[in-house]
Amino acid sequence: MGHPSGYTGVTVALVTPLTGTGDVAVEDVGRLVATVRPYVDALLPALSTGEGWALTDRQWHDMVAATVRCREGLPVLAGIQRPTTEEAVARARTAAGLGVTAVVAPTPYGPDVTQEEMYRHYETLGGEGGLPVVVYHEREVSGNDLRPDTLRRICALPSVVAVKDSAGDPAATRALVAARPGVPVLQGLEHLLPETEGVAGHVAALANVEPALCAALHTGPVSDHTAALAAACERHGLDRPDWYRALKSELYRRGVLTTERTTGTGGVS
Template sequence: MTDHQFEGVYPAMTTPFTEDERIDFDQLRANAQRLERAGVDGLVPVGSTGESATLTHDEHVEVIEAVTAAVEDVPVIAGTGSNNTREALSLSERAVEAGADGLLLISPYYNKPEQSGLIDHYRTIADAIDCPQIVYNVPSRTGQNVAADTVVELSDHPNIVALKAASGDLGQISEIVERTREQEFVVLSGDDGLTLPMLSIGATGAISVLANLEPERSCAMVGAARAGDFDRARALHHELGPLTRALFVETNPIPVTEAMAIRGHGTGVVRSPLTRLSEHHREHLERVLADLDGAERPSTVST
């Protein structure tokens, strides 16, 4: 896995819970297998969509073990970030021992380190663990942007192989793509609404919330764009637009967890302090999903 080139569609998996907020491992395994059958290029459990903030470290490891055991031929990229470097390192080591093929590392949140601190944080983990690692920049959650200069500097490390970009700043993302073109480093979309624009400027795929529900359409869109068929990619992008917007009307992963329940892939339960999707948003989500259920399924273009 150390030579893996991240490209295509990687669903940021939800963590299904029972009504009493215990992890539903049977549903988790079923979700992983359903996504693999749909043709995704990898799976990303225990990220923010998987409610990592309210999982214990032991639960993190148990989820990773369950997902890796459930699938046959797709890599599993585990979310192991923290605002504590030692904690992130410990969790990353445990994730690799549990079978993870790579790591997704959100930048330290709340304590807002300087850019030099971010570099030290990522290098400490990359020096200690020999597996592919993805820097995750999502300033809306962390309160801190990982600057383009920082990403470019980190891209020199052989174990830091990708950026999950969820800054919403296409100018910055384009600069990073431009400045890392000669390296073994790629950019993945972390924002479903901007996946197609990011692909047009050189991103190679997406770590996607949307793909939990629409893996075939997500793979077809990304595959079409990567094949240069932007007419088809745009059509799929717009077909998915209503669902993309509906999945972010409340804090992620509240809407996607509810949507999974509507589709029969879970209970809709989220752990406190998150709450169930409000009724009027649920009614709209049901309509959007029904419209997609009634539409023709696309054939997948290989990514």
């Protein structure tokens, strides 16, 4: 499928603004996107920072749709956090109908999922979902881990266009980059950027509140901004299991969001 813009640079992993009754706060989404748009290369609603594991079908749909409406030309990569391939494909088809650019998804959930089943998951998601796929390489949501050889096989699938590496092992990220997997490798954890300077970009929760810093980290060198990055991660609580709550509180304080409400289901682990 090729790798158009939107799979490198800075992707903001958006929080999901909610009203007091738990609906998606559409005007807040527009306000949030407007504050980050000048600094980022793509928008990612409904992944972990967006509490994607806890969103109802309606909340997920409304958040993705609202992001598409205010993107003003930016690619929208829709997060999908569902436990089975079948459910992920269903959401991907919905996302395609909403006009998103690609989907970002982990493996199926559960420690009993085999490496071959993980490969088939991405093959099926790309083949039946109707959109390019960014592999969300992580452990917290799915409860399992892609082996390096499996991940490289997945990267060779024609529908796979990037990897968001949030597994927390900078040596493994560097090894994946060095293996030249044929797709961009994005760092999914901001605090590890100083240890993974070979990546093609990063997916940043921090960009909700510090988009200019995130842009500077991409244009680099990262070493010029290491101290500022560490301070920002600490200031905004990105090491907390409910980091998205801290981000929402700060955005509410700034007047970007009209409530601090979360889905109320706790962290992803």
